[in-house]
Amino acid sequence: MSVLKKIIVSFLVLILVASTLVGCGEKTPEANEASNPNNEEQQLEKIVVSELRSEFWLPVYLADELGYFKEEGLDVEFVTYKDGPLAFQGMHAGDSQFCMLSSEPVLRAYDQGKESKIILSTLTNKPYMFVTSPEIKSVKDLKGKVIFGGMPGSAPYSFVASILASEGLDPEADVTWANLEYGASLAALESGQIVGSYIRSTAKTEVAQMGGNILVDATIADSHKKLYGSDKYESTIVTVTKKYAEENPETVQKFTNAVVRAIIWQTENTDEEVARVATPVFPGKSYINAKLIEYLRSSLSVDGNISEEGHNTIIDFCLKEGLISSPIPYEDVIDTSFVKKSYQQFK
Structure with missing residues (x-):
């Protein structure tokens, strides 16, 4: 073989080897998709929220509609129950990780030995x-x-x-x-x-x-005070079991981050815009409109926090109505550390 032919053959071999190495080191987009067709979904953590569908938990729904849960790495499924106590029982039975309801059944269950942690409130009074x-x-x-x-x-x-x-x-x-x-x-x-x-x-x-x-x-201040003894009654809440909060603090924080971001968003946007985003959550419900958001504004929480005054008011009401047998300390059922951490990050 002549010297020229040897050079040509060597050059072709080098090209072939280089092409093979490149092919091994890089995959086409189609190959990546074929090996992991649901890449984004597989990265999200699935959680279930038991609820009774109501605009009173507006920022939680907004967090879902605005994509904040996904941005926090969560894939949220809502399961709707007939009433709050049933939704709460579903959470304690392991059917969900989070529950949206009023705090009275949570306190009643705690009085009977079933421990939960209330992590945030969406309203400041009883509308x-x-x-x-x-x-x-x-x-x-x-x-x-x-x-x-x-x-x-x-x-x-x-x-x-x-x-x-x-x-x-x-x-x-x-x-x-x-x-x-x-x-x-x-x-x-x-x-x-x-x-x-x-x-x-x-x-x-x-x-x-x-x-x-x-x-x-009860949205009239005098009527609210007559019934509950205070303007504050932050009982429209999101809760988890005490065990889940202790074992999954990162997931609870991600959930809270998304809701706090939605609270900030709903505070900064108009009634019309909030109603527009919320409407898909309530299919067939024509009452989800700017007028409804206007009615709700005076009750919507602007920080997700639960005050000790509000907690004590709820405890007094539950004692008076016979829902609980003795006072329950604030720190035994309420953990606002997640909300506080979220506001440090987003406000």
């Missing part, structure tokens, strides 16, 4: 109303009638029971409690199936349209 049909002019007119307040042990039930008791009626003997879904209460009131009901305060427009009579509106 509840008690609405009746037009012929009912006072609480005493409810004696012998059918009313609705959710299931026993729930916050709405305790709210209605306290109203009855304040006017001398026995909640167990003087009225009949209807078994309904929360979403069916207005229609039941309008049709005469019931004559009084707990209604969320954001439904004032619907109540006016049906001619309902608002006997008690």
Whole structure:
């Protein structure tokens, strides 16, 4: 073989070797996708949140819609229950890691030995109303009638029971409690199936349209103080089991980070924009609009925190209503360290 041919052959061999090395060291996008078709999803940590779907937990839903949970590395699934105590039982049974409900059932369960940690609040007070049909002019007119307040042990039930008791009626003997879904209460009131009901305060427009009579509106400061003794009642909360908080603090922090970011976002944006983002969370619910957000603004938390004053108010109410047998110290059920850490990072 001539010298020239040897040089050419050697040059071709070098090219072939280099091409092979490059091929081994780099994969095409198609090859990467084929080996890991769900790369992003596999990196997210799956968590389940048990809930009763309501605008009262608005920032949690916004965190999901705005993509904040995914940015924190979480894939969140919401599982909706009929009432708060049922959602709470689902969490303690291991069906979910987080639960959204009112704090009264959490405190009641703690009093019975079932320990949880409340990590944040989405509202600062109780945006509840008690609405009746037009012929009912006072609480005493409810004696012998059918009313609705959710299931026993729930916050709405305790709210209605306290109203009855304040006017001398026995909640167990003087009225009949209807078994309904929360979403069916207005229609039941309008049709005469019931004559009084707990209604969320954001439904004032619907109540006016049906001619309902608002006997008690807890969003009015004087009414709130009469019922609860304070302006603060931060009982619309997110909780985890004590065991989960101790074993998974990083996941709890990621969840809290996302919600705190959503609280900041909802505070800085208009009612129209907040309603636009929240609407997909409530399919078929035309009442999710700027007017609803306007009604809710005075109750929305701007920091997710739970004050000791608010906790003590809730404890006093639960003691008065017989939900718990003795006071529960703030630090035994509430852990605001996650919220504080989030605000250090994002505010």
